Amino acid sequence: MNRLSREQMAARVARDIPEGAYVNLGIGLPTTVANFLPADKDIFLQSENGLLGMGPAPAPGEEDPDLINAGKQPVTLLTGGCYFHHADSFAMMRGGHLDICVLGAFQVSAQGDLANWSTGAADAIPAVGGAMDLAIGAKQVFVMMDLLTKQGQSKLVAACSYPLTGLRCVSRVYTDVAVFDLGKDGATVLEMVDGVTLAQLRDLTGLPLQMREGA
Numbered sequence: 001m002n003r004l005s006r007e008q009m010a011a012r013v014a015r016d017i018p019e020g021a022y023v024n025l026g027i028g029l030p031t032t033v034a035n036f037l038p039a040d041k042d043i044f045l046q047s048e049n050g051l052l053g054m055g056p057a058p059a060p061g062e063e064d065p066d067l068i069n070a071g072k073q074p075v076t077l078l079t080g081g082c083y084f085h086h087a088d089s090f091a092m093m094r095g096g097h098l099d100i101c102v103l104g105a106f107q108v109s110a111q112g113d114l115a116n117w118s119t120g121a122a123d124a125i126p127a128v129g130g131a132m133d134l135a136i137g138a139k140q141v142f143v144m145m146d147l148l149t150k151q152g153q154s155k156l157v158a159a160c161s162y163p164l165t166g167l168r169c170v171s172r173v174y175t176d177v178a179v180f181d182l183g184k185d186g187a188t189v190l191e192m193v194d195g196v197t198l199a200q201l202r203d204l205t206g207l208p209l210q211m212r213e214g215a
Helices: 006-015 029-036 086-094 131-137 198-205
Strands: 022-025 044-047 051-054 077-083 100-103 107-109 140-144 170-174 178-183 186-192
Touching: 006 029, 006 140, 006 170, 022 029, 029 100, 029 140, 044 086, 086 131, 100 131, 186 198
Parallel strands: 022 044, 022 100, 100 140, 140 170
Antiparallel strands: 044 051, 051 077, 170 178, 178 186
């Protein structure tokens, strides 16, 4: 089956971020979206460790150890960017001041429930971070993830079996084989990778998927 690379997934998410948006990119795969945002558009990236106006990753050799994102990865700061207290950053997240956040996930339900902080396994290390604050505080929550686990199980499910981060908070899921819109009526397919069929997606997810009208 054809699949998008992680860079192609990041570029696809970047296409849906409008100019003027205030955006948080979650730890891990979502951080790569910053590298595909157009330089001629004003998009304001926020990081929960207290940055606003974050830019793409620095060129090799130009890293500043004091300029990092919440995942401790080196980043750049655009002209006009600023630093502020961690508490102020969380007030921004919780106060509804972010237009979009992009998060990773262990599971997402067809109605938009999010599970991304723990698998519930006995040896799992819980990693709540700011995910719960972002899930309820951002105006839109996008999830970026592979559709299948390494064991071949769908991460887009009818109901999450892992501990929840937020209820009905995810509006769109970007995967390596398809993009899905979520809502009270379940998951619909917005687009698919070339060579992938709706029947295959239904088989992989076990969900009664339909194509979005006009897609």
